[in-house]
Amino acid sequence: xxxxxxxxxxxxxxxxxxxxxxxxxxxxxxxxxxxxxxxxxxxxxxxxxxxxxxxxxxxxxxxxxxxxxxxxxxxxxxxxxxxxxxxxxxxxxxxxxxxxxxxxxxxxxxxxxxxxxxxxxxxxxxxxxxxxxxxxxxxxxxxxxxxxxxxxxxxxxxxxxxxxxxxxxxxxxxxxxxxxxxxxxxxxxxxxxxxxxxxxxxxxxxxxxxxxxxxxxx
Numbered sequence: 358x359x360x361x362x363x364x365x366x367x368x369x370x371x372x373x374x375x376x377x378x379x380x381x382x383x384x385x386x387x388x389x390x391x392x393x394x395x396x397x398x399x400x401x402x403x404x405x406x407x408x409x410x411x412x413x414x415x416x417x418x419x420x421x422x423x424x425x426x427x428x429x430x431x432x433x434x435x436x437x438x439x440x441x442x443x444x445x446x447x448x449x450x451x452x453x454x455x456x457x458x459x460x461x462x463x464x465x466x467x468x469x470x471x472x473x474x475x476x477x478x479x480x481x482x483x484x485x486x487x488x489x490x491x492x493x494x495x496x497x498x499x500x501x502x503x504x505x506x507x508x509x510x511x512x513x514x515x516x517x518x519x520x521x522x523x524x525x526x527x528x529x530x531x532x533x534x535x536x537x538x539x540x541x542x543x544x545x546x547x548x549x550x551x552x553x554x555x556x557x558x559x560x561x562x563x564x565x566x567x568x569x570x571x572x573x574x575x
């Protein structure tokens with residue numbers, strides 16, 4: 358997620374993001390996520406897309422146990438934490454400036470015997486991908502990472518690098534602007550894309566993408 362500190366006086370109706378702690382129940386665990394809107398802006402709060410994606414994973418929509426997964430633009434790390442609790446080996450990524458905050462949430466919410474299955478690692482889209490093997494992951498997860506048009510090309514390049522023909526990409530997002538649809542159109546040129554879930558209460562869509570015409574997977 359982009360690290361954008363917001364002017365509190367300009368934001369209406371976002372009081373929940375200013376709470377220092379957000380509590381959730383997933384995978385038979387109570388998860389308490391630290392939030393820090395003042396310092397890290399949108400990267401340090403839990404957005405509805407992350408909650409909807411966690412719910413979708415908990416439903417068993419994809420096989421997680423023993424699979425390798427990566428969360429892009431992890432922010433608070435909620436999605437990666439839930440994926441680890443559900444049995445995946447997860448690499449939870451964001452830009453360098455957010456890593457210490459991200460690590461603190463991961464360590465606080467994963468039992469000691471599960472912590473080795475979750476690694477926090479720096480990833481700036483389109484840049485330091487040499488530290489990730491091509492096609493390394495079975496599952497690529499992203500919650501509310503489609504919103505800055507200037508990142509779209511780098512995000513696509515990153516997805517292309519991380520995916521094999523067997524990988525599954527799950528992107529949860531709210532379609533706010535035409536540019537969001539533009540990204541999905543860009544994605545569809547390189548991947549087979551389908552909408553697999555919609556939460557009408559939170560107005561969040563989940564899209565599944567796989568390389569080329571590959572439709573089998575997790």
